[in-house]
Amino acid sequence: MPSVPVSLPRLRGPAAALLCVILALLGVLGVTPAAQAADQGAGFGTWAPLSAHGWHGSMLIGGVHTYCIVPGLPLPTGGSEDRGVSNSAAGLSPQQLAGINALVTKYGQTSDPVQAAAVGWAVKATADRDATLxxxxxxxxxLAEAVKWTFSKIAPEHSDSVAALAETYHAEAAxxxxxxxxxxxxxxxxTADARRGxxxxxxxxxxxxxxxxxxxxxxxxxxxxxxSPATDYAIIAAPPTEDGRKYSVRAEVHGTAEFAPAVHHFTTPGQQDTAGPAGNVEFxxxxxxxxxxxxxxxxxxxxNVAEPEIxxxxxxxxxxxSAVEGVWPKTLGGGFVAITATAKIYRTDSVVPETEKIPADAEHVGDLALVSDAAKGPGVYxxxxxxxxxxxxxxTAVWHIDAKSQDAGTLPHLEPGYTWTENFGVATQMVTVVTPPPPPTPPQPEQPPAAQPPEEETRTLAATGGNAFTPRIAGAGGAVLLLGVALLAHLKQRRRVAASA
Incomplete structure (x- = not known):
């Protein structure tokens, strides 16, 4: 029979009040729980209230195998009253009731007479060992010898089996x-990674x-x-929404614990109290x-550089x-968490293929820095x-993000020791400064062409057999002649002036 969870805490508030009213009405009207006679279940012995060696096994009430819990009282063959699930049946302790509940639940719902008889002995021994023996x-x-003492008279062929099981069940109940x-x-x-715990x-x-x-x-x-209880289970937290705000993780546990310190209690006036399964405890x-x-x-x-060639x-x-994993987080005030990124600018003589390492001949010539805007967060800067x-x-600029460079408010949003570095030589990250052309050569002044003699004179000279030097001599003689004439004229003028004086 499947177990039914039992809630142990006392009823409170309206529920308790309603129960009190119902119980009061039952008392006034003289209503008592319905009674039904127990039927013979599985076991050995004589099915009668009193007999020489008793009945050792289960009693069926409403199809449920129940077992005697008060040694020495007559077998309950009369009308049994259902008292419901009780945590105080026969004045037994919580441990006794939990042990009995375990036996009648795990082993007692059986048609095997050997098993049923062993459960019957173990249940009574759990309730009162001395009286049972x-x-x-x-x-x-x-306990085993007490079983054999009795079974030697009613079913000696099963004596050892019932005795061994009874000892085992009794120890388990205890x-x-x-x-x-x-x-x-x-x-x-x-503390190192808020996503985990x-x-x-x-x-x-x-x-x-x-x-x-x-x-x-x-x-x-x-x-x-x-x-399992008392076990640490690793978890990974995840944001509940896409707004990037802080959040909390919530956990719930519910279950049942075996076995409730209670039994399904049946009583028969003048005869035995019997116990059936009472389920587990919910938590x-x-x-x-x-x-x-x-x-x-x-x-x-x-x-992406603004211009690839300047x-x-x-x-x-x-x-x-941008955030390649997760969403860009926000502060409690609603602004975006700030990220600091830096870059180093390197110069090379020519384009270098993309690589993770900085080339040995790359010269560090400058730096860039960026702090994201709390009002903007991700985007283009x-x-x-x-x-x-x-x-x-x-x-080439090589960008870098490092947890060590962030402010205290940003660090909790990054993985411990987070770092990221851009490859060297990314095509969109290179700027070429072109070599300027050489200055133009200033124009040289033109030389005047050499004087050429008139064409007619040249022809005359050629006709007279003269050479190119002849005109020069002739010119020089003429000049001397003119100079002499002028000198004579000047001397003549001076004599006239002197004579008139």
Whole structure:
């Protein structure tokens, strides 16, 4: 028969009041629980209230195998009254009731007479061992020997089997722990990585763990069935929304603990009290993060220079910040978490293929820096170097994001020790400063052409057989002649002046 969970705490409030009214009305009207006679179940002996060696086995009431719990009283063959699930039946302790409940639930619902007889002996011994041992004339202190003493007279062929099982069942009942409906649940957060942590519950039995805003590391699911108490289960937290705000993880556990410290209690006036299964104890607990968890993300940079070829000037870069994993987180005030990114500018003589390492001949010539805007968060930012590039060459910027460079408010949103560096030689990250053309050569002044003699004179000279030097001599003689004439004229003039004086 399947067990039915039992809730042990007392009723409170309206429920308790309603129960009191019902009980009062029952008392006034003289209503008593319905009675039904017990039928013979599985076992050995004589089915009668009193007999020489008794009945050793189960009594069927409403199709349920029940067992005597008060040694020495007559067999309940009369009308039995159903007292419901009771945690005080026959004045037994919680441990006794839990042990009996375990026996009649696990082993008592059987048609095997050997097993049923062993359960009957173990149940009575759990309720009152001394009375059970000596009820049928045995004077020793061994449960197994007491069984054999009695069974040697009613079913000697089954004596050893019933005795051995009875001893085993009795020991098991004595070892049953009394479960509780109390449970506690604890969530932890890894101080180095807020996405990780553990969940653990303490309870009297196994249960079902359910997470909100997190999953179990081992399964990737948010529910774990048949979870064990006192066990740390690793979890990975996940933001519940896409807005990047801090959030909390919530955990719940519910389950049942075997076996309830109670029995399904039946009484028969003037005869035995019997016990049937009373189910388990239900428990539940929940917990929520004491401190909100920050959203973790993985920021990246992609870049595109403003102009791939320039004559000179600063390095101008259009930088795109984005989250390649997770969403860009926000502060409690609603602004975006700030990210600091830096870059080094290198010069090479020619274009270098993309590589993770900085080439040995690359010269560090400048730096870039960017701090994202809290109002903008991810997006495109234009960054300009604070000085001009130093002459012709190929310039490459290599961007870098490092957790060590971030402010205290940003660090919790990054993986511990997070770092990212752009490859060297990304095609969109190179600027070529071209070599200027050489200055033009100034124009040289033109030389005047050599004087040429008139064509007619040349022809005359040629006709007279003269050479090119002849005209020069002739010219020189003429000049001397003119000079002499002028000198004579001057001397003649001077004589006239002197004579007149």
């Amino acid at each position: 000596h009820a049928w004339g045995y004077r020793g202190d061994s 070892a049953v722990a009394v479960p509780s409906s109390d449970a506690t649940l604890t969530l932890t957060t890894d 553990t969940v653990r519950f303490e309870a009297s039995g196994r249960g079902v763990l359910t997470l909100t805003n997190a999953i179990f590391s081992d399964t990737g699911k948010n529910e774990l069935a048949d979870a 539940a607990a929940e917990a929520t993060d004491a401190v909100l968890r920050p959203v973790l993300f993985t920021p990246r940079v992609t870049t 004559d000179g000037g600063p390095f101008v870069d259009d930088v795109t910040l 234009r960054v300009t170097s604070d000085r001009d590039l130093p002459g012709p060459g190929v310039y």
